[in-house]
Amino acid sequence: MAKGPRAEKAIFDATLRLLTERGYDGLTVEGVADLAGVNKTTLYRWWPSKPALVRAALLRADVLTVEIPDTGSLRGDLIALVEGMIGLLGGQGAGGVAAAVLASAGRDETLAALSRDFFADRLERERPIFDRAVERGELSDATGVMTLMDLLAGAVWLRLVLRGLPAPPRFAEELVDTVLPGHAVRH
């Protein structure tokens, strides 16, 4: 992966903020350059198009990153992971709102491709959790992982973004303890 310019953080922050405020259609590379305080040509040197810039911001911005936990058990790892998602999607920062922008992918093929890449990238980052669970003998194999993550992350999306409700206390534990027994039996 090409190393971004020193102003990368400011550029990604500006990109996500404009995505949030104006949506993908209203975002311009010029607007990002202005807000980040960098020269437009600098920006174009690293990301030659608007989709390339937005893709880099979504995949690499720290504000959208959920830490991959290593607590020693699959249940502990999944609860920590879901808590991270709740923090991200429930927050008022760029994370929650850029996530909502991603969800408008249904209307636009470029955004749809970005959304697919974003979630594929997340799943790759989460995979070590399941590989470790297989090594510990907690799972027989790592099949069905996408479905398990769709259930957990999907529930957080639906409750926080689509229903617009706060996560109740111990929501992460409730979700994990509902899906894990059935998943463990099936795989």
Place this chain on the structure above:
Amino acid sequence: MAKGPRAEKAIFDATLRLLTERGYDGLTVEGVADLAGVNKTTLYRWWPSKPALVRAALLRADVLTVEIPDTGSLRGDLIALVEGMIGLLGGQGAGGVAAAVLASAGRDETLAALSRDFFADRLERERPIFDRAVERGELSDATGVMTLMDLLAGAVWLRLVLRGLPAPPRFAEELVDTVLPGHAVRH
């Protein structure tokens, strides 16, 4: 609920189509009247504002309705319900795309309120499935229903809308059989 005009179906179809094509910001009541072939004053008589019109279309359009099954078992009802959601969100019609538009609620307070109302309305429609399961003794009570539906519907959203992937064969059964054992134990 006030009975809509005879042209109600055409109006709701036009509303959802314009939502899909132009997004909430680009939709106008005049545009809906034109596309539906009705007089603008007729439209305003029933729905005095754009949010009122969009709310009615989202809550009442047949194309967004999932049939509430009554198969005789909670598992059968949930599988049929999730299959209906897969058909709705995976389709190319107004359903899937209007659903994606709803998901942009993070950016706009009016859309956020619509999204909340839409999902609250869906949960009310689904409640008889759980009331019948309690009557049959399959569940001890109907608590935890929102979490169960968030897991199931959230997984369909994440796989079909956000990941942009098709539902694999027997996806509805896989989801239900993963969440139901843990849910039944917890409630």
